[in-house]
Amino acid sequence: MVLPGITQIREAIDSELLEFTRARAEQLNAIDSHLAPVADALTDFITDGGKRFRPIFAYLGYLGTGAAPSEKALRACAALELVHVCALIHDDVMDGSDTRRKKPALHKRFEKLHRTNGYAGESEKFGVAAAILLGDLALSWSDEMLSESGLTSADTQRAAPLFYEMRAELMAGQYLDVLEGALASSDLDRSRKIARLKSGKYSIERPLQFGVALAGKFPELQNLFSDYGLPLGEAFQLRDDILGVFGDSALTGKPAGDDIREGKRTVLMALATSKMSDTSHSILQSALGNPNLDNSQVAQIQELVKDSGALAECEKLIEQLLQESLRALEHPALDTSVANYLREMAVAATNRKS
């Protein structure tokens, strides 16, 4: 059987998302013409080139069982992206992030709409309210897209528990992440646990298992995908940590050193903290969470983190986790072509620049 390549899968997911979103946008416009900015903003956000990691993993999980390519299954997998869209929109509100993918974050877009039109009340409050509601709408749409994939209700019902578990783990992980910032701790074990929850489970393990459940065969692949997904998710998150401090803003679409300004308690920061001199440590502590850091201060923190050896150790950890994850794929039950794609995805997820 000839399987579609990853690029082809991504494009097919993009086109399913576009079709679904267009139909929903029409529904909004039919309710009231004042909803046009909501319909436009969600269409732009959803169709504007995310990496689609979660739907791709889900569809690879499906294909990994040897199930034949299916447009319906692909559509069900694409529904995971809408959960992610909600998470991103709400995350930007919670973090107060101004940009997403080099464009204004959604709450900023509606803040601007408010200001440009000279509306009454506070522009910022309007932007936040709109972004909360648009995230809710995306989350609600995720169920709708899953339910209307065209698969039998029995197929959908079988995969639904994984879908719900994934969402609960995502929101739990987000809360723990916010809490970790508030606890201002640099506990390495906790940071790694949260990384495992947010990225390992939510972004990789659960999507793959969701795909297996959709196919309805070879449930033994569920364990294999835990062994592949959890270390890879952690490696993915570690790459995020590194990009959040050292990333090239031209590639990430976020200001350089964004995580430092936001005071994120990442594994990278926990490693750096444990390895620093007291002087460096106090410089780092006063920089973490200071929204007004300038570029030279960010550069200073980058130097300190690099000099501590934390960056190198983080890279080493990523490599170890990647190898652990690749070893899990050497399993006779898994379709060979899909195993190759999963290798490709693993390398891409851990070596990315954005």
Place this chain on the structure above:
Amino acid sequence: MVLPGITQIREAIDSELLEFTRARAEQLNAIDSHLAPVADALTDFITDGGKRFRPIFAYLGYLGTGAAPSEKALRACAALELVHVCALIHDDVMDGSDTRRKKPALHKRFEKLHRTNGYAGESEKFGVAAAILLGDLALSWSDEMLSESGLTSADTQRAAPLFYEMRAELMAGQYLDVLEGALASSDLDRSRKIARLKSGKYSIERPLQFGVALAGKFPELQNLFSDYGLPLGEAFQLRDDILGVFGDSALTGKPAGDDIREGKRTVLMALATSKMSDTSHSILQSALGNPNLDNSQVAQIQELVKDSGALAECEKLIEQLLQESLRALEHPALDTSVANYLREMAVAATNRKS
């Protein structure tokens, strides 16, 4: 067939919600012990005596078709309450409301947790982040509760489109409501349209139609329930408008005159504005949206609205809409006992003090 009374239905819904929420709270605690405040807050919020209008209407829609009482159908109907829980939690964040049902709003509860524990960062920001995530969780749980009601997947799939439409209309209605405040218009037609969307469709028509779809028979009841639900929903919202300005805070659990401070553009306000002298109008305009109004200023606005005749006209409108809605129930296809319950619900919804 002897049908359960409304109080009995409400209690059964309460107990389904309690059981579901307890199981989910355990799941959260199993993920991480730091999630205990999330589990507790959601349990308190969900089980703390809402009116359960939407699940009750949904179950009455189901019973109205002559379908036999069913615990599974009741559970599916109770899922609508979790959508409402999300809407309330997020609404309080968007409005900056401090209280809900005489207790601190959820974002305030987490703001306090942050302050009490001396966490790092801004308490307010932490509270908002937690409330956004807890609302997301409740919304996600609504699908889970529907999907796990025990009904066949065919039954669920048949009712699902109404569930999704209801949620989209809710979020659209919320956005239009926020926008209406920003437009600072006093357009009576638009206010009535939004009232129809938010309360008519979301709170009454769609829940009833959802119940009919669950039962899978007598689809002609769908139209009857539109004729009953839409005017009743508008009457319900008008009662809300009146309570928002004239309500007894000991009964509503919200500060007196809350809608004035929030600058809500309600039908009551649109009526008042159209009937006032220029002097009264400018007093009203400067009070609307002023969060610092004291009790005597609130009392002055109450007097102005009353003197304008808007209060009396609003009461008259409620009565007309109530009668219109009751007339729709005189239909041979509808189970007689259920028709009586729906009369009881209509009167309760439009005469309530809270």
